[in-house]
Every structure is written in structure tokens, then in C-alpha cells.
Amino acid sequence: MSHTALELIELGGVFFALGLLGRLAQRVGMSPIPLYLLGGLAFGSGGLVSLEGIADFSAIASEVGVVLLLLLLGLEYSASELVSGLKRSWSAGLLDVVLNAAPGAIVALVLGWGPVGATVLGGVTYISSSGIVAKVLTDLGRLGNRETPVVLSILVFEDLVMALYLPILTAILAGVSFLGGLSAVGISLLVISVVLLVALRWGRYVSALVDSPDREVFLLKVLGLALLVAGFASALQVSAAVGAFLLGIAISGSTAHNATRLLEPLRDLFAAIFFVAFGLNTNPASIPPVLGWALVLALATTLTKLATGWFAARQQGIGRMGRARAGAALVARGEFSIVIAGLAVASGAVDSELAALATAYVLLMAVAGPTVARVVEPVVRWRPFARRARETAETSS
């Protein structure tokens, strides 16, 4: 069999298998991300079947997947939404950073992965999956709830933190000094401010640059510009992902909505390859040893996200049940935790066990998040809590 034939068969097999997994995920109402990771684990090094033929393709395709994930994240929010989100939720947002990055950082230090490992694992446990959260809120019919804007503004804040965090992470992974890290922070703050300003003031010119009434032309221009920006950002040692994210922010209005519609299928495709490739590079045998720590992290960061949501919702005068729902909605971790872990693993600057721990953690949290969001209401209504809830309701009314 020729090499090309083998590649096509392997690639087709992977996509078809992912399609089946995605359908299974839909059936049981969960995110497909953990299943993609499991699929990657099953096929990869040390797994059931070894896929050597498509290694080159999946390497570049998963890079494109990360760029598209971040580009669409940037497209999701307009610059004005980001700025007003920042104003509205900065105190809850800071609490979110402290409470949720700490468990990951502490576990990394305990496991002896040093400050670099702590930075990575802190990022992994910090960031909620905006994709899973938005889907859970829609599926459970909670978009009209009063706590939902609180949840969304925390997600907005997390995205801004990502724009700051990723360049720092890239610099640290590249092994720069503390001073170099500080200058990376300075540069990324400056770049974010400039991009926000440009997007607020002259966003329509950036949009006009890529906009086109023709779908094909539009697709090629948006995708081309995203890869160019990501490539140059990467060449300048700023993270490629952040370049794409900032481009997404700068594109605004109807252009952004059209770009989202057009790029979503591409994002789903390439991101799926990214998750599989991440799973491929993780040896399934390395997971059981870290499973205990993954469970500890999962439990701790479920509680810290619940606390974050509770605090944020209380600030906005939401009742007990709404506070619990806000916290539960934020529990899911997913795509961006894997993006962070993926960057770290690709740089080779961290222990390979970290990839295993991140995989196990995301597998747990991508399933736990939607589950916690579903069961939070019955649990809060359960007897020991219910009496107290009733009392508060009576005193408040």
C-alpha cells in the first residue's frame, strides 16, 4: 500500500471514529472533548492502534486547531463587551484567578515540577471552558436567568486573562529569565490595550479588510489573516494563539458573526484533530499513576469554582439558588486547559507526567462540569440545605 493511501485511510478512520464519538456525546448530552481525548489515547503511543502515517499532518493541523479555537474565542466577544465585562466583574474575576489557579500550582509544586510546572498547571485548573459553559446554559434553559450575565462576564474576564497569560507562558516555557517574563507581561499588556483601542475605535476598518460578500473569498481572507498573524506572533516569541485571539477581538460587528458562522465547522474539525493529537502524544499507561492527583484537583477546583460563582452572583444581589447555579455553571474545564497543557508539552519544558495529569483532569472536569450544573438545584433543595434556604427566603421576602 502506498504511503498516501495509508494516510488517507488512517485520517478517514480517525474522522469517522470521531464522528461516532461525537454522536455518542450528543446522545448522553455531554461535551465531545473528553471522548476525543480518549480516542487519541486509544490510538496513540502505547494505545491500541498506532497511527504513524498521519503524524506530520496532525502536527500542523492541531496547530491550526489551536489558532482557530482562539480566533473564534476572540470573535465571540466584541471589544466593548470585553471592556464592560472587565469593569463589571474584575473583583470576582481576580478571586477566580486566585482560587482556581492556586490548587493547580500547589499540586505542581508538591509533585516537584517547579515554578514552570506550577504556571502551567495553574492555568489548566483556572480557565473554564466557555464552549461547554455556554452549551450547558443553553441546554438547561438558563439563558434568561438573572445569574447568567454574571457567569458570562466571568468568562469574558477569563478570556482577557488568557490574552495576558499565554504570552507569559510562552516566554517562561522558552526559558527566559524573570526579567524577560516581566517584559513579556509588559508587552502583552501593551498589545492588548492597543488592540482593544483599535477594535473600539477603528474596528470597522479591520473588519473591512477581511469582509467580503463572497463566502469563499471571505473564508480565505479570514483564515489567511489569522494564520499570518499567528505565525508572526509566534516568530516574535509572543504566543501564536494570542495573535489569533487578538485578531478575533479586532474583527467586530456583523463581520465577526459571519466569520464565526463560516469558521465554526473548520474550528470543530481542526480542534478535534488537536484534541486527538494531544491524546495521541499521551501514553495511556502514564495516566493511572496521576489519577489520584487528578481526582484531588477535580474535587478542589469544583469547590473553588462554586465559591467563585457564589461570590460573583452574591455581589449582584442574586439569591442562594442562583448563586449555586452560577458556581456550578463555571465548573467545566475543557478546550483551553488542553491548549495550555499542549503548549507546555510541545515546548518540552515540563515533565511528561504533566500532560497525563492535565488529560486526566480535563477528562474528569469536562464530564463533571455539566453534571454539577444539572444536579446543583436538587442538591441545594435537599433537606439539610433546604431548611436554611427557606429561612433566608422568608426573611428576605
Add this chain to the structure above:
Amino acid sequence: MVDGVNVEVTPLPGIGVRKDFALRNGRRIGVISHRDGKLELILSKADDPDACLAEIALTYDEAGALANLLGAPQLVAQLAEEHKDLPGIRTKQLPITDNSPFDGRPLGDTAMRTRTGVSLVAVMRAGQVHPSPGPEFNLTAGDLLVAVGTRDGLARAAEILTRG
């Protein structure tokens, strides 16, 4: 806006906008408009004002029909109030149904005033009031006509609109 109704507009980043207001009984009712144009009707729970009892997706047609149903009685009541000193004059809402012969035809074709003596004072469409429609006003299925006339005139008008 109507007196005493204060519509609150809340941005939902990445999703759209929520527009709602508190009812007199404390519950919230409103609409979520998604960025892609989808509409959802929301109503808060009685026991948990933060949560929603339902989120009901509506098409534009459905939203328009619902707006007519909610808006027309108010208009009719207002007109009836104005006519209450004129005995024998009534106000009624008459729908243009899907199989009405006037679906897609101008109002003038009904020759309503000549045939029944009834005045068509407004057309409700998609929650919007079109006052004093002229003979060239094109009717479509789903419109609600606000008609003023005698009891017999209105009965004949209803018959004309459904049978031609």
C-alpha cells in the same frame, strides 16, 4: 413605553441581549434576542425570581402573532372606551386567516365601508399598529383588523373577510 413598565436591557456577552421587565406580581417576563436573530420568550419562576420557568423559542411569525394577540385587546378596549357614549357602536378585532380570500390583496378590495358600513381603523401586524390603513394597504394572513361599526355590520364584515 407604557406607563409603569420599565424594560431592562441586559447584554449577554457572546449570546445576545436579554430584555425583560418585572410584572406587578414580581415575576419577570421578557425576551432573549440572540445575535443570530433567534427570539426566546422567558418567564421567571414564581418561587425563584432568578431562574426561568421556561425559555420558549419563537419564529418571527410566531412572535408577531403573539404580539398581536397581546396588543390588540388593549387597542380595542381603548377604542371601545372612546366610543362608549355612542350607543350601538362597537369595536371588534377581525383576523385575516390563512384561507381568507383577502390574504395578499389590498384593503380596498374588501369594499368594507360600502358593503357593511364598518370602518377599519387599524391593522395590527407583528405587534405593530398601522393606524387608518388606506385602500392600497396590502393584507396578509395573520393580520388583525380593528373594526368599528354596528353589531350587524361587524358580523357581516367578519363573514366577508373569511368567505369573500
